[in-house]
Amino acid sequence: MSILPKTSRREFLKLATTAGGGLLLGFYWNDTAAGAAHVVSNVSLTPDDITFNSYLSIAPDGIVTILSPNPELGQNIKTSFPMIVAEELDADWSKVKVLQAALDTRKFERQVTGGSGAIPHSWERLRKAGASARQMLLEAAAKRWQVATDTLTTSQGVVTHAASKRNATYGELAAEAGKLSVPATVTLKDKKDFTLIGQAIRNVDNHEIVTGKPLYGLDFYREGMLFAVIQRPRAFGTKIKSVDAAAAKAMPGIVDVVTFRNNVAVVGKSTWLVNKARQVLKIEYEPDGARESTTDHDKFFKTLLDTSEATVRRKDGDVDAAFKQAATVITREYQCPFLPHAPLEPMNFFAHVREEGVELVGPTQTPEMARTETAKLLGIPAEKITLELTRLGGGFGRRLKADYVLEAAELSSIIKAPVKVVWMREDDMMGGSYRPAVRYRFSAALNDQGEMIGYKLRGVGINAGNCTREDNFPSGAVDNVLIDSVEHKSPITTGAWRAPITNFLAFAEQAFIDEVARAAKKDPVQFRLSLLDKAKRTPTGAVKYDVDRMKAVIQLAAEKSGWGRKPKISQGFSVYFSHRSYVAQVAEVSMKNGKPVLQKIHAAADCGIVVNLSGANQQVRGGIVDGLGHAFFGNLTFNGGAVEQKNFNTYKLIRMKDVPEIDVHFVNNGMDPTGLGEPALPPTGGAVANAFFAATGKRFYNQPFDKQQDAIPQANIDRM
Amino acid sequence: MAQYTLNINGKSYQADVDADTPLLWVLRDTLGLVGTKYGCGIAQCGACTVHLNGNAVRSCTLPVSAVRAGKVVTIEGLSEKGDHPVQAAWNEIDVAQCGYCQAGQIMSAAAFLSKNPKPTTEQIDTAMQGNICRCGTYHRIREAVTLAAAKLNP
Ligand code: FES
Numbered sequence A: 001m002s003i004l005p006k007t008s009r010r011e012f013l014k015l016a017t018t019a020g021g022g023l024l025l026g027f028y029w030n031d032t033a034a035g036a037a038h039v040v041s042n043v044s045l046t047p048d049d050i051t052f053n054s055y056l057s058i059a060p061d062g063i064v065t066i067l068s069p070n071p072e073l074g075q076n077i078k079t080s081f082p083m084i085v086a087e088e089l090d091a092d093w094s095k096v097k098v099l100q101a102a103l104d105t106r107k108f109e110r111q112v113t114g115g116s117g118a119i120p121h122s123w124e125r126l127r128k129a130g131a132s133a134r135q136m137l138l139e140a141a142a143k144r145w146q147v148a149t150d151t152l153t154t155s156q157g158v159v160t161h162a163a164s165k166r167n168a169t170y171g172e173l174a175a176e177a178g179k180l181s182v183p184a185t186v187t188l189k190d191k192k193d194f195t196l197i198g199q200a201i202r203n204v205d206n207h208e209i210v211t212g213k214p215l216y217g218l219d220f221y222r223e224g225m226l227f228a229v230i231q232r233p234r235a236f237g238t239k240i241k242s243v244d245a246a247a248a249k250a251m252p253g254i255v256d257v258v259t260f261r262n263n264v265a266v267v268g269k270s271t272w273l274v275n276k277a278r279q280v281l282k283i284e285y286e287p288d289g290a291r292e293s294t295t296d297h298d299k300f301f302k303t304l305l306d307t308s309e310a311t312v313r314r315k316d317g318d319v320d321a322a323f324k325q326a327a328t329v330i331t332r333e334y335q336c337p338f339l340p341h342a343p344l345e346p347m348n349f350f351a352h353v354r355e356e357g358v359e360l361v362g363p364t365q366t367p368e369m370a371r372t373e374t375a376k377l378l379g380i381p382a383e384k385i386t387l388e389l390t391r392l393g394g395g396f397g398r399r400l401k402a403d404y405v406l407e408a409a410e411l412s413s414i415i416k417a418p419v420k421v422v423w424m425r426e427d428d429m430m431g432g433s434y435r436p437a438v439r440y441r442f443s444a445a446l447n448d449q450g451e452m453i454g455y456k457l458r459g460v461g462i463n464a465g466n467c468t469r470e471d472n473f474p475s476g477a478v479d480n481v482l483i484d485s486v487e488h489k490s491p492i493t494t495g496a497w498r499a500p501i502t503n504f505l506a507f508a509e510q511a512f513i514d515e516v517a518r519a520a521k522k523d524p525v526q527f528r529l530s531l532l533d534k535a536k537r538t539p540t541g542a543v544k545y546d547v548d549r550m551k552a553v554i555q556l557a558a559e560k561s562g563w564g565r566k567p568k569i570s571q572g573f574s575v576y577f578s579h580r581s582y583v584a585q586v587a588e589v590s591m592k593n594g595k596p597v598l599q600k601i602h603a604a605a606d607c608g609i610v611v612n613l614s615g616a617n618q619q620v621r622g623g624i625v626d627g628l629g630h631a632f633f634g635n636l637t638f639n640g641g642a643v644e645q646k647n648f649n650t651y652k653l654i655r656m657k658d659v660p661e662i663d664v665h666f667v668n669n670g671m672d673p674t675g676l677g678e679p680a681l682p683p684t685g686g687a688v689a690n691a692f693f694a695a696t697g698k699r700f701y702n703q704p705f706d707k708q709q710d711a712i713p714q715a716n717i718d719r720m
Numbered sequence B: 001m002a003q004y005t006l007n008i009n010g011k012s013y014q015a016d017v018d019a020d021t022p023l024l025w026v027l028r029d030t031l032g033l034v035g036t037k038y039g040c041g042i043a044q045c046g047a048c049t050v051h052l053n054g055n056a057v058r059s060c061t062l063p064v065s066a067v068r069a070g071k072v073v074t075i076e077g078l079s080e081k082g083d084h085p086v087q088a089a090w091n092e093i094d095v096a097q098c099g100y101c102q103a104g105q106i107m108s109a110a111a112f113l114s115k116n117p118k119p120t121t122e123q124i125d126t127a128m129q130g131n132i133c134r135c136g137t138y139h140r141i142r143e144a145v146t147l148a149a150a151k152l153n154p
């Protein structure tokens, strides 16, 4: 039985052409003699349809196959990319098949999922891919009917010559069109003529997902493949001193135990068996750097907030003078813990290293980097490595790193066998690359009119690089600004975590602005709007956000939420610009039995043109749920370099009952689309914290919020 | 190692595994039924949910030896064509983001609705509380369970 994505096996084989010799990830179900069903890849392919460009081909029966080059991890790129191609092609969406492309640097640029950058990067390219194929189909029809191309129209996969009432489907024209040369220039559609873009189109993998097809890296299976788990150091700042693997090797189903770098890999016949054998490994560790605890980090934060050795990120005017003149000065501090990414599918990768070539299969956000690094590690040219992308069971930035790919490749090269390295949840939680812990100190100077005349931000992060974003609002709107950062270097590894840095910075900034607005006795929305007016009228230094776009989302969120017009409900506001998109949010809290309850969040987003309304809507809601969950519960702590929360019994993730109602509105201003995978997350913590303050008079300064409901320092600005 | 005969999706399967092997790993590694997912291994996330005699169970903590003659249904066997009302609702509401948790969500929802075909929102939330969706598709899960209930009670 074939379980290919909405295509028959025959159709799948046709896709050989589009892969251009690269490998496609094809699964098929194969009842083996043992009665087990296995997933195999690299079905040999026979080309027999017409390729127009890297993205699309058309079969004689009119089926349009569109390759989606970027890793799919739930941001819905595998649906929205093809929609853009199909729009310009005027394809019949019901005849479009979508396939995940393997890594192919000759055909595609930036096969990356990260930074909410795919749509802005590829928007023009995808449109041109569709438009140029459409142009070729028009020319083929014009030639066939001996008419001028401008007398022809296209719609739903059909070319029509209205005057002579002649029609031809794309399938009928594909062979002739494929022989024509690719047009040097093409005219793109007027955006007002879009029929597919902007619609709510369902995820192209829905059927495979709801029927449990093997889409993910962890599902990958190859006949003869071995399974491995790797015991990595249990604490950061330690390394292997000795390994006694005798007992593990004697366990049933174990093929080998291999030590490399700081890893002890147990290789065998199934996940369960290797993981069981891992429990009896005897490994001694010795110090290799500092074994830091969370209490140490708290101390570092204290000292480094006052150090004179910070890296200046932005300096406008004279802050010292401004703070001397100030009528009111407000200083507040905000802190967040480390966070694991915890995608529901833990890390894993398949590798088969052979003399003749290396095969890598699995979930990565950065296939090209994974291949380059593997080539470097193995000392072979990158061309000898193929990398096939599976669907990713979440990423959140964790799969931007290639560490788990390299481990699999190195292990396969040592044991000389195909192997899938599986991370158990505990490995995933303890494995590093965390969102760094950070502490901020903000100061604002207000004059006697309540205007902000000075603004200071000091950020201290643990392996966080520059933990500020110095050009963020209100920079540009304040005459005297000083923003600097300090980094503490730690053995605890960190990495990009969905909306890097801004995932917490936005909360701190927006919570602080709320306090400043209240100290100035101004409405928080009006306060922001007047700062934005100032940034427009008399900007200070560079203004890196678009004042009008930011104002538009603020106004839309205020209007949709009935800001300030709901006497029984306490509202909190926030707005943020990140990853090229603008999102404003209003959170609503009401008191129930003396307790504050988060009822609803209204979001207004400007991501330019909304490509897929269904995907976009869920990106915003999902981003808010993620922001909310981590603001309230996310907390990864350390003791002697070891992670204390090793699984979901001690590390709390947000669940069904924790989510409030969420309303999403789009500005949809017709501008070229920008990303949405990240921008809805950063503003959430601030909006919610501000609403809780409005309801209770208490402020959240540290995340996770649920750790300090009652230990909140009082911030009675009104009495300052 | 011992030989187990399992009744899965109406078919009989043989598995030669240790008695303590969780059903999850027998399904995934031995039988190649990988629709049932691994998320935590400690009955916290619900990704591994299957039906045992009609009840939703966490297969990651269910030793294969405890299954005995029980009737196991996995996501692959929930319906022949993928058109069980819960699956259809999941598609119509366009629930999935990464999709990894959804097999478990669907199995939880299907078992729940078979026992409580006309649930309140409150009851839906309680029933689905044990399934984590790291992508945050909870609103759509709730909508899809509601829609599936409507499909089951036309
Ligand atoms: S894997 Fe069984 S509940 Fe998480």
Ligand code: FES
Pocket (backbone or CB within 6 Å): A074, A344, A393, A394, B096, B097, B098, B099, B100, B101, B102, B132, B133, B134, B135, B136, B137
């Ligand atoms: S859809 Fe990704 S975990 Fe639920």
